[in-house]
Amino acid sequence: MPDVTSAPTWIDAAVTADLQEGWLLHDDGFDPLRETSRQSRFAISNGFLGIRATRTLNRTGGPVPYTSVAGLFDVAGLQQPIAQLMPAADWLQLGVAADSTDAVSPLELTALSRHLDLHRGALHTGCHMSGRQTAAFNLQTIRLVSIADRQTGLQLMRLEAGASGGKIRVTASFTGLDSSLVPCHLGQNFAAWRTRVSGKGLAVAAWVSLHAGGDELTAQAAGPLGWAWDWEAPPGAVAYLQRLVCFARTDQAGADPARAARASLAAARSAGCRAVLASHAAAWADRWRNSDVTIDGDAASQHALRFAIYHLNGAANPDDERVSVGARALTGEDYHGHVFWDTEIFLLPFYTFTWPRAARAMLMYRFHTLDAARAKAARLGWRGALYAWESADTGADTTPDHAIGPDRRVVEIRCGTQEQHIAADIAYAVWQYWQVSADEDFLRHAGCEMLLETARFWISRAVPEADGGRHIRGVIGPDEYHENIDDNAFTNAMARHNIACALAASDLLRARWPGEWSRLSTKLAMADAELAGWPAVAARIVTGLDPATGLYEQFAGYFGLEQIDLAQFNGRSVPMDVVLGPARTQASQIVKQADVVGLLMLLPDSFAGRSGAVNFAFYEPRCSHGSSLSRAMHGLVAARLGLSQQALAFFRQTAAIDMADSHAAIDGGIHIASLGGIWQIAVLGFAGLSLRDDHLAFDPILPDGWAGMDFPIQWRGRHLRVKIESTPTVSITLLEGDPMAVRIFGRLHQLSSVVTCGEADVVADPANS
Numbered sequence: 009m010p011d012v013t014s015a016p017t018w019i020d021a022a023v024t025a026d027l028q029e030g031w032l033l034h035d036d037g038f039d040p041l042r043e044t045s046r047q048s049r050f051a052i053s054n055g056f057l058g059i060r061a062t063r064t065l066n067r068t069g070g071p072v073p074y075t076s077v078a079g080l081f082d083v084a085g086l087q088q089p090i091a092q093l094m095p096a097a098d099w100l101q102l103g104v105a106a107d108s109t110d111a112v113s114p115l116e117l118t119a120l121s122r123h124l125d126l127h128r129g130a131l132h133t134g135c136h137m138s139g140r141q142t143a144a145f146n147l148q149t150i151r152l153v154s155i156a157d158r159q160t161g162l163q164l165m166r167l168e169a170g171a172s173g174g175k176i177r178v179t180a181s182f183t184g185l186d187s188s189l190v191p192c193h194l195g196q197n198f199a200a201w202r203t204r205v206s207g208k209g210l211a212v213a214a215w216v217s218l219h220a221g222g223d224e225l226t227a228q229a230a231g232p233l234g235w236a237w238d239w240e241a242p243p244g245a246v247a248y249l250q251r252l253v254c255f256a257r258t259d260q261a262g263a264d265p266a267r268a269a270r271a272s273l274a275a276a277r278s279a280g281c282r283a284v285l286a287s288h289a290a291a292w293a294d295r296w297r298n299s300d301v302t303i304d305g306d307a308a309s310q311h312a313l314r315f316a317i318y319h320l321n322g323a324a325n326p327d328d329e330r331v332s333v334g335a336r337a338l339t340g341e342d343y344h345g346h347v348f349w350d351t352e353i354f355l356l357p358f359y360t361f362t363w364p365r366a367a368r369a370m371l372m373y374r375f376h377t378l379d380a381a382r383a384k385a386a387r388l389g390w391r392g393a394l395y396a397w398e399s400a401d402t403g404a405d406t407t408p409d410h411a412i413g414p415d416r417r418v419v420e421i422r423c424g425t426q427e428q429h430i431a432a433d434i435a436y437a438v439w440q441y442w443q444v445s446a447d448e449d450f451l452r453h454a455g456c457e458m459l460l461e462t463a464r465f466w467i468s469r470a471v472p473e474a475d476g477g478r479h480i481r482g483v484i485g486p487d488e489y490h491e492n493i494d495d496n497a498f499t500n501a502m503a504r505h506n507i508a509c510a511l512a513a514s515d516l517l518r519a520r521w522p523g524e525w526s527r528l529s530t531k532l533a534m535a536d537a538e539l540a541g542w543p544a545v546a547a548r549i550v551t552g553l554d555p556a557t558g559l560y561e562q563f564a565g566y567f568g569l570e571q572i573d574l575a576q577f578n579g580r581s582v583p584m585d586v587v588l589g590p591a592r593t594q595a596s597q598i599v600k601q602a603d604v605v606g607l608l609m610l611l612p613d614s615f616a617g618r619s620g621a622v623n624f625a626f627y628e629p630r631c632s633h634g635s636s637l638s639r640a641m642h643g644l645v646a647a648r649l650g651l652s653q654q655a656l657a658f659f660r661q662t663a664a665i666d667m668a669d670s671h672a673a674i675d676g677g678i679h680i681a682s683l684g685g686i687w688q689i690a691v692l693g694f695a696g697l698s699l700r701d702d703h704l705a706f707d708p709i710l711p712d713g714w715a716g717m718d719f720p721i722q723w724r725g726r727h728l729r730v731k732i733e734s735t736p737t738v739s740i741t742l743l744e745g746d747p748m749a750v751r752i753f754g755r756l757h758q759l760s761s762v763v764t765c766g767e768a769d770v771v772a773d774p775a776n777s
């Protein structure tokens with residue numbers, strides 16, 4: 009047990025640590041108009057706990073801070089009772105008040121600053137405090153939620169008296185102890201709650217100490233989870249506060265969250281706050297070693313990528329298969345913590361290539377919700393499994409049936425029943441994960457079943473008609489401006505891919521693990537005869553491809569809709585469906601977000617020859633980017649097509665969604681999908697990384713201004729480092745694992761240590777080629 013009686017002067021160095029340029033987000037002062045968006049942008053998270061960058065010192069009014077706990081869903085909302093992520097009590101409140109003879113009055117705060125240390129995943133705050141009758145104090149804090157032990161949060165404070173010292177009262181407390189959860193126990197150092205309807209338990213164990221002048225000051229109890237100290241500060245004296253909290257949720261920690269929270273706290277206390285900080289920093293350093301992308305020559309793009317990777321690393325929890333990443337991760341309340349296709353299509357590639365354990369946990373979340381997906385398919389009259397468009401803890405569909413639209417009118421939401429491509433999106437991610445990770449255990453025990461059940465859904469969903477084709481009618485594609493449409497190219501082509509992957513997985517299982525196949529086919533009552541019919545069904549699903557032009561029709565009848573020149577509306581401040589109204593928008597070719605372009609991103613091989621360029625040239629001018637997901641898809645496709653300056657523009661616009669002050673919608677949390685998209689534009693786009701059957705391929709085209717790129721990836725248990733120069737040259741180092749094949753600029757190489765290859769030829773290490 010570290011010595012808790014001597015003053016933790018190491019906090020001096022921790023709070024003043026040199027924050028590395030290039031790894032920082034700064035915010036000085038206090039701008040009430042921008043405060044909520046900054047709380048999202050500067051949020052910290054570890055995939056289990058999330059904290060917005062809310063002010064916690066001497067708070068009066070303003071948004072109530074809270075801690076998000078992944079998976080803490082409860083059914084809320086009287087008009088539309090759907091599962092929502094419940095806020096937990098905030099544990100970071102601090103008070104510093106002048107203790108004058110007549111009253112305790114909060115000190116005035118000036119020189120407020122906030123620095124997010126992306127490298128260490130910690131938020132630093134600072135301010136100057138003064139009161140009329142008291143001397144001045146300088147205060148600095150650090151807060152973090154540990155990624156070495158995700159149950160643990162740490163807060164450190166350093167409070168330095170000015171030249172005349174002064175008498176003050178310091179308090180540390182929780183807020184919102186009984187605001188959204190039902191308290192079961194509110195004690196001095198421990199509290200437990202349960203959610204009202206779902207009955208989930210949450211517990212927190214807490215420890216706080218304040219040291220000054222070399223001694224630990226005696227705390228007075230100030231209500232449940234509240235502490236107060238009186239400090240007569242000599243001139244220039246320093247006080248140090250340390251607070252540890254450990255949270256546990258029932259279905260994450262087992263039946264007894266109280267015991268889990270207490271055990272975690274005991275371990276953290278015994279290690280000491282300094283060790284908690286050090287192990288957290290080491291875990292972040294490890295994440296950065298495995299995921300940092302460096303850009304040579306473009307500091308703004310570098311910053312955007314670091315910001316994106318910071319939030320991506322903070323959003324996931326590889327140890328909890330019961331949760332996945334919601335549309336705003338754990339940084340805000342928008343979309344109630346619900347999980348969309350955003351996760352599998354926009355985020356999973358980052359995790360699959362840099363953090364396979366996290367990717368696996370997210371896909372296992374889908375496996376654990378497979379029964380709910382089966383139930384949804386059955387409820388709507390189909391076979392197999394249709395995943396929830398919006399998913400919470402159980403996998404039941406939590407899509408609301410109406411919402412307030414951007415024009416403040418009530419709009420009906422049909423995505424819960426009609427946006428069915430989600431099933432194929434999840435299957436796509438399952439197959440991609442399998443190809444990249446070669447995780448046999450996952451494929452055998454979860455992946456294959458998900459592929460087969462989603463494929464079975466499409467087989468029943470694609471109905472044979474008189475024209476000899478199979479049609480999927482009455483859906484919504486990614487372009488949500490057009491509802492109840494028939495034969496959406498994206499949906500239908502992804503369904504075909506889903507069926508093809510299921511067949512490939514079942515062949516593999518049958519050949520390599522016949523016992524497993526026999527167990528699974530019996531469980532699913534899937535006879536060989538059923539599977540034998542699937543290739544013919546898949547081949548007949550219409551996709552809207554015109555072989556003569558190479559153009560896909562986004563859905564049946566799309567080409568006949570009104571063509572509207574979006575350029576006329578440049579500079580608009582509202583989405584196109586608000587400008588035109590829903591009826592005219594639906595009757596037009598205006599697309600909300602990448603749809604055929606999304607297909608081009610995911611299944612580029614479905615676009616032969618120049619067909620990719622033809623489709624991009626046709627659909628890009630028709631897209632109004634009414635969703636934050638859209639530009640990332642366009643950016644990746646443009647980069648692959650060699651339109652690198654256009655791709656860079658999309659990259660920058662995508663980065664601006666969460667980083668520029670102009671975007672109001674960030675108040676409700678960062679857009680984790682667009683952050684995943686930024687990584688994809690860089691690595692799958694500019695670096696040109698793609699998957700081949702048994703190897704990786706690289707066809708980079710860097711945009712002007714990017715002199716080089718460097719990043720790590722993982723491939724079937726191997727660790728690789730990829731370096732790209734704008735000459736262009738690709739250099740791949742095998743850091744760990746067996747030799748493998750890589751294709752660079754179309755030529756296959758054997759990689760055993762390093763391969764360096766210019767666009768035309770191998771320029772080094774010929775022994776490897």
Ligand code: IFM
Pocket residue numbers: 335343348349350486488635637681
């Ligand atoms: O999943 C998206 C959808 O494509 C467009 N609306 C917002 C959702 C959540 O990000």
